[in-house]
Amino acid sequence: MSVSVLSPSRLLGDVSGILQAASLLILLLLLIKAVQLYLHRQWLLKALQQFPCPPSHWLFGHIQEDQELQRIQKWVETFPSACPHWLWGGKVRVQLYDPDYMKVILGRSDPKSHGSYRFLAPWIGYGLLLLNGQTWFQHRRMLTPAFHYDILKPYVGLMADSVRVMLDKWEELLGQDSPLEVFQHVSLMTLDTIMKCAFSHQGSIQVDSLTSAGRWTHRACQLAHQHTDQVIQLRKAQLQKEGELEKIKRKRHLDFLDILLLAKMENGSILSDKDLRAEVDTFMFEGHDTTASGISWILYALATHPKHQERCREEIHSLLGDGASITWNHLDQMPYTTMCIKEALRLYPPVPGIGRELSTPVTFPDGRSLPKGIMVLLSIYGLHHNPKVWPNPEVFDPFRFAPGSAQHSHAFLPFSGGSRNCIGKQFAMNELKVATALTLLRFELLPDPTRIPIPIARLVLKSKNGIHLRLRRLPNPCEDKDQL
Numbered sequence: 001m002s003v004s005v006l007s008p009s010r011l012l013g014d015v016s017g018i019l020q021a022a023s024l025l026i027l028l029l030l031l032i033k034a035v036q037l038y039l040h041r042q043w044l045l046k047a048l049q050q051f052p053c054p055p056s057h058w059l060f061g062h063i064q065e066d067q068e069l070q071r072i073q074k075w076v077e078t079f080p081s082a083c084p085h086w087l088w089g090g091k092v093r094v095q096l097y098d099p100d101y102m103k104v105i106l107g108r109s110d111p112k113s114h115g116s117y118r119f120l121a122p123w124i125g126y127g128l129l130l131l132n133g134q135t136w137f138q139h140r141r142m143l144t145p146a147f148h149y150d151i152l153k154p155y156v157g158l159m160a161d162s163v164r165v166m167l168d169k170w171e172e173l174l175g176q177d178s179p180l181e182v183f184q185h186v187s188l189m190t191l192d193t194i195m196k197c198a199f200s201h202q203g204s205i206q207v208d209s210l211t212s213a214g215r216w217t218h219r220a221c222q223l224a225h226q227h228t229d230q231v232i233q234l235r236k237a238q239l240q241k242e243g244e245l246e247k248i249k250r251k252r253h254l255d256f257l258d259i260l261l262l263a264k265m266e267n268g269s270i271l272s273d274k275d276l277r278a279e280v281d282t283f284m285f286e287g288h289d290t291t292a293s294g295i296s297w298i299l300y301a302l303a304t305h306p307k308h309q310e311r312c313r314e315e316i317h318s319l320l321g322d323g324a325s326i327t328w329n330h331l332d333q334m335p336y337t338t339m340c341i342k343e344a345l346r347l348y349p350p351v352p353g354i355g356r357e358l359s360t361p362v363t364f365p366d367g368r369s370l371p372k373g374i375m376v377l378l379s380i381y382g383l384h385h386n387p388k389v390w391p392n393p394e395v396f397d398p399f400r401f402a403p404g405s406a407q408h409s410h411a412f413l414p415f416s417g418g419s420r421n422c423i424g425k426q427f428a429m430n431e432l433k434v435a436t437a438l439t440l441l442r443f444e445l446l447p448d449p450t451r452i453p454i455p456i457a458r459l460v461l462k463s464k465n466g467i468h469l470r471l472r473r474l475p476n477p478c479e480d481k482d483q484l
Contacts, residue, residue, distance in 0.1 A: 061086030097382030113355030127282030
């Protein structure tokens with residue numbers, strides 16, 4: 001009886017054959033993929049032939065730069081209305097910066113561009129920012145009452161409390177005689193406000209946080225997100241107690257979580273725990289980061305334009321007198337300050353761009369068209385810096401927003417537009433006004449000439465090197481009488 005044994009050479013031969021077959025298969029798959037990418041690129045080139053753009057590399061697209069916003073400004077001046085931006089060989093997004101183009105897209109119901117927003121899902125879940133279609137519509141209708149002015153009125157006092165805590169901290173730091181990086185402080189202040197308005201949080205995150213300035217916001221966000229579920233469950237348990245529902249309805253003011261828990265869809269259903277958390281986290285993100293960006297850039301704009309800053313201060317002083325608390329009724333009585341806030345939002349829009357994926361073909365007013373499947377980026381920054389829309393766009397001129405001034409309906413979009421505009425627009429504008437007014441009553445703002453901010457486009461408009469200001473305490477500040 002004999003036993004055949006495989007020789008080492010035969011084993012090596014078998015392994016070599018398997019490797020060769022695998023290599024051929026891999027090469028074949030790569031070839032198929034390359035053909036697919038080539039055909040897709042050719043389709044894109046044909047689809048975009050009506051939209052000229054700067055030369056791009058066939059593989060690397062338009063070389064990525066740190067100065068993305070400066071690139072957009074150049075393209076706005078050279079290529080009318082829109083310009084394709086090639087990210088790499090087979091991927092492109094068409095940047096729009098014309099008000100007529102914006103109006104067309106914002107009047108449609110195209111879904112958010114998945115690639116631009118998908119990394120947010122693990123953080124904030126699928127709330128109004130990320131939802132699409134009928135689910136978004138249902139949530140939007142259900143949440144709209146949470147932003148009625150009767151609900152927003154009491155928030156003004158909470159906003160003012162948070163701003164004063166921040167200003168008190170700034171006074172303590174004045175003795176260091178060095179410029180202050182304001183974005184981190186403002187970001188923590190807006191998170192403090194959200195915690196009070198969304199959860200009726202007692203105390204102040206600004207005071208309770210013991211982390212260094214550079215990590216305040218990150219740690220505070222972590223803390224808030226860790227407790228979201230716990231707070232929701234506790235509030236839901238309270239609602240189950242006899243008489244508690246009526247007690248909550250009789251509260252002096254309802255917070256955002258109260259509104260969510262009491263709200264019902266048209267079919268009578270309520271939000272699931274998962275949906276509740278997503279909407280709360282979305283509200284915290286959108287009402288925290290975006291508002292912090294807006295306030296920080298407004299303060300910088302006023303610091304670099306002292307005449308406008310002083311005129312705002314005079315208006316606010318005449319309105320609030322020698323220290324009366326700022327109230328809801330005051331917010332519509334500061335027209336010049338509001339003009340300056342809007343002009344700062346034009347120059348420095350908190351959300352620099354919005355992504356959409358075309359669900360159907362679209363034809364623009366000038367006759368050019370795009371097919372289904374194309375990604376478009378509504379460049380709010382490009383729109384706000386478009387010289388054909390805003391003459392001398394880099395000049396800070398509040399009179400662009402003077403009463404009676406004529407504007408295209410979609411020329412100014414700091415809060416987006418159409419049916420998917422920011423649901424918290426009024427909440428945000430209120431906080432911008434409160435923060436600006438109380439800051440100007442207490443401090444003179446001056447720029448730091450050694451560190452001029454470099455705007456960069458992230459989820460919100462930030463500065464590559466921070467936003468540094470010098471603060472000068474005013475000799476006769478107007479403070480709340482209760483604090484005197």
